[in-house]
Amino acid sequence: MDVQWSIIIDFIPQLLAGAQITLYITVLGLIGGIIVGTIAGLMRAYGGLFLNAIAFTYIEIIRGTPIIVQVMFIYFALPVLADLRIPGMTAAILAIVINAGAYIAEIVRGSVLSIGRGLSEAGLALGLPRWKVITHIVGPLAFRRLIPPLGNQCIVSLKDTSLFIVIGVGELTRTGQEIMAANFRAVEIWTAVAILYLIMTGTLSLILRMIEKRMRIL
């Protein structure tokens, strides 16, 4: 067996460029996902029959299909259906937004509903409007409970970007694949790729743990 770890050094710039794209998709996708998820989650928790049904349908469709099918749909099927071409990068970010959004919606709903009804009633009884009860009382408390599961979802979404290899976006996994196809150094390259993922997810975990500590989760 011929394993030469030193060859990794030559490919570090290329792999880092891939990792950068992975991070780019993840960060933009998660920002969008958190926005969509918060809205859909609040629709589930507080919405009337109609808003609830919309959010429920969205969540069930996304949770019920693989993310790889979702990105293929956005990239290959949507252009046929709607006659608009979506660049690979946009499709990748969009896929994370709608996918993470569905899971985050359930996280938001769960956290909001875990805050006892009595606290909302105490706020309402003071004469606060419903929206202030949500932004000043339930929201901040729910946010603290939301951090651990949200952290999970961030890590899952970061790793999910590796699936976008199927639409040719040059993220980390795709980059590794391309290098490997040229030099057949499977052990070295996939080890390097794995370590880069670990560094990224590890950093994410660390940041989340710091936030959790500062917020003294209730």
Added chain:
Amino acid sequence: MSVVEFRNVSKHFGDLKVLDEVDLEIQRQEVVVLVGPSGSGKSTLLRCINGLEEITGGDLIVNGISVRGGHARLREIRQQAGMVFQQFNLFPQFTALENVAFGPRQVLGMSRAESNARAIELLEKVGLADKANNAPSALSGGQQQRVAIARALAIRPKVMLFDEPTSALDPELKQEVLNVMRQLAEEGMTMIVVTHEMSFARSVGTRLIFMEHGKIAVDGDPREVINSPPNDRMKDFLRHVQ
């Protein structure tokens, strides 16, 4: 003008009729003690007053405002009716002071300095000025309930609603809460109190209402109706709580 007026009020939860065409007028400075077996509708009656439960029949007027007048009017009612809950329901992310200052700042639009001054004043009143910077979790149940009373008073209500304020407390902690309530009554606050504390009813209450099956079964002077209950159901009930 009465502070609270029930006009033929009914409340249904689905098919279940919890309040059955209740008529009731409460005047200023009355201390009305609401008693009755569990499920008799006393908590529901109280919670209808500030719209935490929506009435399904009749009308309910609080300080001249109908609870059926929509969101904005309901908020006005809630600013005139302070509520104290069985489970205290203090905001756990705030200190005692912040809990009390929250209403004046967010509801009455007071400045931070003004609302904090008001909060300190009220914490002093309930004997907890030294705990102003404690989190609710660092207070005993009795202390938490006193902070909750201060919080309800902070928006200058015309009437105070107490929903079993001492039921979640150990016997030795009940008294400190009841003392604060007694003090409030002596200052002339209009109060409606759901409780099983018959000694409080007797010594502080000006009126006692016994509820049964969503109806007012007995309405009279506390000492009189406790000493000689006008019906067997109330006699039976008193035997169980005393």
